[in-house]
Amino acid sequence: MKTSFATLLSAAALLVASSCSSKPDSVEQAQQINDAKLGIKDRDTVAMNSVNGTERPAFDSNFLTKAASGGMLEVQLGQQVAQKATTPEAKSFAQQMVTDHTKANEELKALAAKKNITLPTTLGKDQQEVYDKVLAEKGVDLDKKYVSEMLDDHQEDIKAYQEAVAKTSDQDVRDFAQHTLPTLEAHLGMVQKIKPVVDAKK
Known part of the structure; x- marks a missing residue:
């Protein structure tokens, strides 16, 4: 049976689409590397009361890898919104995110290096989706979407x-989280304040 050129093109397009949709999650990849360092072959089998102590380092590495991707999102998306926002509230908030999270990201990188994590x-799958959704909007709709996602x-x-x-047994990880929390809480207060203003824009 002869296969038409159009059919071959369709098959090729499906392969490309499948390849793009199956792009590895950078967060999961980092976690897998960290699991290998800890000798964890199957994360689901690590009991929370394990006597070998691997569940705590696994928790720490999970927290830091996710925090790193989240921090990158704040900076990369903030840079874009600071340029494209139409409302002064969204623009100012985005600029603040770039400043504060650039600093926090550097502290996180130093901590991870110290702990061999x-x-x-690059952005993890979830963070990339947020980035793409916000930048798909235009004008004031971009501002509204950005503020909503940041909330x-x-x-x-x-x-x-x-x-x-509450859960880490590593004092350095606890110190980093405690040190960063007030900044995150301040950001939440800021975005809660500006959201009604931005949402009211036409």
């Missing part, structure tokens, strides 16, 4: 950092 160097993002970040303070 591998961090992602959700900082609420989630605060929970993650509070959990790290």
